[in-house]
Structures are given as C-alpha cells and as structure tokens.
Amino acid sequence: MRYMLQRAGWFLLTLWAAITLNFLLPRMMPGSPADAALAKLAQNGPVTEQTRKAVEAQLGVPDGNLLQQYLDYLHQVVTLDFGVSYAFYPEPVTGLVLQALPYTLILVGLVTIAAFVIGTLLGVLAAWKRGTWMDALPAVGGSFLGTFPYFWTALLLLFFLGYVGHLFPTFGAYSATTVPGLSWAFLKDALYHAALPATTMLVTSLGGWIIGMRNAMITTLGEDHVTFAEANGIPGRTVALKYAARNAILPNLTGFGMALGGVVGGSVLVEQVFGYPGIGFLLFNAVTGQDYPLMQAIFLMITVSVLVANLLVDIMYGILDPRTRR
Secondary structure, X not given: OHHHHHHHHHHHXXXXXXXXXXXXXXHHOOOOOOHHHHHHHHOOOOOOHHHXXXXXXXXXXXXXXXXXXXXXXXXXXXXXXXXXXOOOOOOEHHHHHHHHHXXXXXXXXXXXXXXXXXXXXXXXXXXXXXXXXXXXXXXXXXXXXXXXXXXXXXHHHHHHXXXXXXXXXXXXXXXXXXXXXXXXXXXXXXXXXXXXXXHHHHHHHHHHHHHHHHHHHHHHXXXXXXXXHHHOOOOHHHHHHHHHHHHHHHHHHHHHHHXXXXXXXXXXXXXXXXXXXXXXXXHHHHHHOOXXXXXHHHHHHHHHHHHHHHHHHHHHHHHHOHHHHO
8 A cells, every 4th residue: 555655646746747847838938829820910911919919818828927827727727628729719629639539549549459468469479489480470570560660651551552442541530421429330430440540550569569578578488486387387378377477568568558658649640641630630730730728738638648557557567566565
C-alpha cells in the first residue's frame, strides 16, 4: 500500500506540473492568440483597436493578472471547458476533441494492443525455439518490417491497394452516404475504412515488440532460476511462460505503457496520409491553423494519458516484480 501511495503521490505532483506548464508555455510565446485571426482580417484592410478588442472578446482571449488567469484555467481544466476553436470557429474545443477521440482510441488503441500481444508472443516463441526456423522467421521478419517508416508504408498501401487495386477506400473514416451511429452498417463501413491505417501501424510496429521480447527472453533463459526449473523436470511451456517470460516481459511492459499513453495523441502522419479524422489529424489542422485553444487541449490530454499509462505500468511492475516495492 505504501508503494501504491508513493506512485499516486508522484503522479499527482507530475500532473500538476504538466498542467501548469501547459498554462505557461502558450503565454510565454510572442504575440497574442488572436493575432492569427487578426492577420486574416488585415488582408482585407487595416485593423483598428476596437476590432482587436472585439476579436479577443469573441475568441475568449484571457485577460486580467496571471494568477487570475491561472485560477480560471484550472477551473476550465476541471470542467473540460477549453473555449472556442479558432480554426473551426465557432465550434467548442471540447466538442471537436470528443468527436475525434473515439476514432483514434479504436484505431490506434486496438492496433497498439494487438501489436504488443502478437509481438510479445512471437518473441517468446522465437527465444524458446532459438536456432530453428521458428526463431529466424520472426526475428528476420521483425527486423525487416521495423525498418519501414510509417508514412512510407502508408503511401505504398494507399497507392497499390487504394488507387491501383481499388480494394480499400483512400480517405476518411466512413462513406459520405453512411450515417454515423451504433448500427452494423456504420461499424462495418468504419472497419473497412480503418483497414489500411490499421495495417500500416501494425506492420511497422510489430517488429520492435518481437525483437525486444526475444532479446530479453534469451537473456532470462540463461539465468540460474530457469536452469534450476528445467533441471527439476518442470514442463517446457511452464518454464517459458511462468519462469522466463514473466521476468523478460518487464522491459516490453515499459514500452507498452509509453505506447499506450501515446495512443490518445494518435498517429499524426498515418492519419494525415489517409485523411482519418482522429486526434492526430485534428492536431495537424490545429497547428497549421494556429489554433491555440485546440492545441492546448490536445497537448494536455496527451500529457495526462501518458502520466496515467506510466502510473499503470508502475502498478504492474509492483505486481510482477516484488523487488520494486522495496
């Protein structure tokens, strides 16, 4: 319990620091958040001071001293009210994020979990059968697939399976004629549109999990407790999973926690290539449109998700490896 409370305490302290930095960084940048909107207005003629004040009031640019702004910001974080988007005016930031978040969680989240599970199991198999074709095939295949960048693989699949083969759609998360909702027609259409982005992320990320688990597993198999278990006649499957894999999975588990925390941020390049309306696609539009409220909300959400993932990994470490609780 003391270990859990220590982890929770560090989590709360880091969360407060992240929220505070997210508040300070945009305010340390030169210029005002309304400058982007005023620059567009200036293309049609001079902008008066009254126009500036009206735009700032309309966009909800914070005023008052820094302490009052900080207190107002904390209230916005608690109530999930991040103001109005500049690039998608007058849409609220919270609404835009909630619209894009399910697509990213389903696409990137499920692919990350699937890649971790498949890659870890293949790594265990390759290490246990080292020296055979069951070791060479996953190891060589994982190394080969891991060299492909996300965007390059995405462009290849998009060109050959989308534009040339016409087997999969090339843009969006569902067809224009499909009505979003909890219906089989929409789910089938959404899965059909997510096939190429999901394949891209699965193919390019699978190799890292295989190689990492295989190398850690080989190191663990040479330790004394594994040799002692084999000498006592314990079945090979039990030795591989209970004695070796349980210890070897710890480095992979750390990487999985970091990858799971980054799920909320989406895959900016993949979503941009396929025009998939997830958080990564939304973040790209926010950056190109200088949409400070939207960027601030997305960055905060990504930071919180990474911190929560790290907390879960710490708890899992305490369960799998009792030495960490000392």
